[in-house]
Amino acid sequence: xxxxxxxxxxxxxxxxxxxxxxxxxxxxxxxxxxxxxxxxxxxxxxxxxxxxxxxxxxxxxxxxxxxxxxxxxxxxxxxxxxxxxxxxxxxxxxxxxxxxxxxxxxxxxxxxxxxxxxxxxxxxxxxxxxxxxxxxxxxxxxxxxxxxxxxxxxxxxxxxxxxxxxxxxxxxxxxxxxxxxxxxxxxxxxxxxxxxxxxxxxxxxxxxxxxxxxxxxxxxxxxxxxxxxxxxxxxxxxxxxxxxxxxxxxxxxxxxxxxxxxxxxxxxxxxxxxxxxxxxxxxxxxxxxxxxxxxxxxxxxxxxxxxxxxxxxxxxxxxxxxxxxxx
Amino acid sequence: xxxxxxxxxxxxxxxxxxxxxxxxxxxxxxxxxxxxxxxxxxxxxxxxxxxxxxxxxxxxxxxxxxxxxxxxxxxxxxxxxxxxxxxxxxxxxxxxxxxxxxxxxxxxxxxxxxxxxxxxxxxxxxxxxxxxxxxxxxxxxxxxxxxxxxxxxxxxxxxxxxxxxxxxxxxxxxxxxxxxxxxxxxxxxxxxxxxxxxxx
Numbered sequence: 001x002x003x004x005x006x007x008x009x010x011x012x013x014x015x016x017x018x019x020x021x022x023x024x025x026x027x028x029x030x031x032x033x034x035x036x037x038x039x040x041x042x043x044x045x046x047x048x049x050x051x052x053x054x055x056x057x058x059x060x061x062x063x064x065x066x067x068x069x070x071x072x073x074x075x076x077x078x079x080x081x082x083x084x085x086x087x088x089x090x091x092x093x094x095x096x097x098x099x100x101x102x103x104x105x106x107x108x109x110x111x112x113x114x115x116x117x118x119x120x121x122x123x124x125x126x127x128x129x130x131x132x133x134x135x136x137x138x139x140x141x142x143x144x145x146x147x148x149x150x151x152x153x154x155x156x157x158x159x160x161x162x163x164x165x166x167x168x169x170x171x172x173x174x175x176x177x178x179x180x181x182x183x184x185x186x187x188x189x190x191x192x193x194x195x196x197x198x199x200x201x202x203x204x205x206x207x208x209x210x211x212x213x214x215x216x217x218x219x220x221x222x223x224x225x226x227x228x229x230x231x232x233x234x235x236x237x238x239x240x241x242x243x244x245x246x247x248x249x250x251x252x253x254x255x256x257x258x259x260x261x262x263x264x265x266x267x268x269x270x271x272x273x274x275x276x277x278x279x280x281x282x283x284x285x286x287x288x289x290x291x292x293x294x295x296x297x298x299x300x301x302x303x304x305x306x307x308x309x310x311x312x313x314x315x316x317x318x319x320x321x322x323x324x325x326x327x
Numbered sequence: 328x329x330x331x332x333x334x335x336x337x338x339x340x341x342x343x344x345x346x347x348x349x350x351x352x353x354x355x356x357x358x359x360x361x362x363x364x365x366x367x368x369x370x371x372x373x374x375x376x377x378x379x380x381x382x383x384x385x386x387x388x389x390x391x392x393x394x395x396x397x398x399x400x401x402x403x404x405x406x407x408x409x410x411x412x413x414x415x416x417x418x419x420x421x422x423x424x425x426x427x428x429x430x431x432x433x434x435x436x437x438x439x440x441x442x443x444x445x446x447x448x449x450x451x452x453x454x455x456x457x458x459x460x461x462x463x464x465x466x467x468x469x470x471x472x473x474x475x476x477x478x479x480x481x482x483x484x485x486x487x488x489x490x491x492x493x494x495x496x497x498x499x500x501x502x503x504x505x506x507x508x509x510x511x512x513x514x515x516x517x518x519x520x521x522x523x524x525x526x527x
Contacts, residue, residue, distance in 0.1 A: 001390045001392075002390065003368075003369030003370060003388070003389070003390050004369075004370070004389060004390055005370040005389055006370075006372065006389040006433060006435045006436070032433075032436075035431065035432065035433065035436065036413050036428065036431040036432070039392070039413075039431050039432075039433070040412045040413060040431065043411065043412065044412075052389070052433075054435075054436060056436055080425070103501070104416070104500050104501025105426055105479065105482075105497075105498060105500065105501050106413070106416065106419055106426050106427050106428045106479070106501040107413060107428070107501065109422075109425040109426060109427050110422075110427050110428075110431070110432060237497075237500040238500055238501065
């Protein structure tokens with residue numbers, strides 16, 4: 001692995017200063033959360049930082065706080081901690097299940113929530129070093145190439161799918177993302193945080209240079225809210241979602257008051273299905289309605305040459321996931 | 328004829344490589360300087376890590392992974408490097424009792440932390456019940472993934488002494504076995520758990 005300097009800031013202000021100073025002196029800096037993905041990218045020469053800003057040393061960034069208005073999760077909380085947290089498992093189940101579905105026990109023990117949300121795409125062209133949009137180039141090799149795992153929604157000019165499992169769950173749970181940078185703190189909704197390649201194909205989110213995703217806030221769900229995260233993989237474990245669905249339903253006497261459905265693995269961002277939410281609101285969740293929801297879920301999809309199978313898979317996943325919550 | 332074991336073969340071949348490396352320095356060739364000073368000087372940091380209950384004060388290059396430090400500098404070669412990308416699990420060690428991929432964790436990040444490697448499982452000739460069960464149930468085939476499998480299994484039994492087969496499979500889902508001897512590994516771990524000998 002190429003040489004670099006690791007620095008251990010004590011707080012976020014120091015971390016931002018270190019990032020800014022590196023930029024001013026013409027050095028490349030990278031933020032290390034859990035570091036597992038970053039080290040892999042350094043070994044593969046996809047990034048070559050001179051400075052690693054290690055967030056594990058930042059005090060308090062690995063805390064989960066809860067009160068009546070909701071939950072505050074530090075960016076450095078590990079996926080293992082999230083998946084095992086009793087309150088998250090009961091009231092914010094989609095997040096616990098999403099975190100628990102990521103990779104392997106070893107990865108979940110080091111990987112952080114912020115790192116999972118900000119990880120770079122796992123498109124095989126990008127990871128193999130092709131000079132694609134995501135690597136700062138001017139081409140998406142999947143369009144005419146091997147696009148089995150690529151986007152059916154929101155693609156163009158890049159057709160990556162967003163790799164995070166926790167991202168669709170957080171969009172479904174109406175989370176907000178707190179970002180710290182040289183200009184101070186700013187807040188974006190989970191949905192606003194992720195951006196389509198049509199807006200900026202070189203990145204996946206709104207983070208500017210020297211900004212850090214510091215904290216995630218989730219509002220307390222109303223009474224009678226149930227949520228879940230369902231993930232389809234091309235093997236039983238240890239991979240990204242071919243398709244996933246995060247669903248949050250607010251129920252009242254068997255009737256769905258409010259529904260939020262967000263897909264993973266189908267688009268360059270967590271892909272919300274507002275039309276499905278609208279058709280479910282005020283309805284009793286029957287098998288017939290769930291099947292209709294599956295049909296509506298894929299309206300507007302544009303499959304590429306080799307990923308058309310994602311259409312029936314999406315229909316089935318939406319139908320099954322809704323019914324699993326209605327049961 | 329003296330039988331040649333695999334170990335003997337590797338040791339003798341290794342010696343051969345070593346002697347060819349040493350030769351130029353004996354003759355005062357300029358190669359010596361290249362061998363002794365790395366081409367690029369990488370930043371270094373002093374750290375203290377506790378490995379199998381022994382404290383080590385080390386100066387490591389910031390870029391060294393924990394796996395490299397354990398294997399190349401503490402001579403704890405029981406930890407294996409397979410993919411070096413956090414994909415295979417051969418390098419699994421326990422960091423503060425939790426299994427992690429030591430190939431994907433920097434040594435500097437482990438400063439002040441406690442690490443357990445496969446070398447810390449047995450006490451003298453007294454094997455960890457998992458090691459004993461791995462032998463009795465033919466867990467390992469080629470053996471390269473075994474130390475990683477053992478460490479994931481140890482972490483599981485430490486917090487769940489009587490797991491179900493499903494829980495074992497899930498706990499070992501980050502450890503790939505090229506020989507595909509997964510069923511024997513699961514069998515071994517269930518047998519070790521059944522014996523009820525929680526490791527001290």
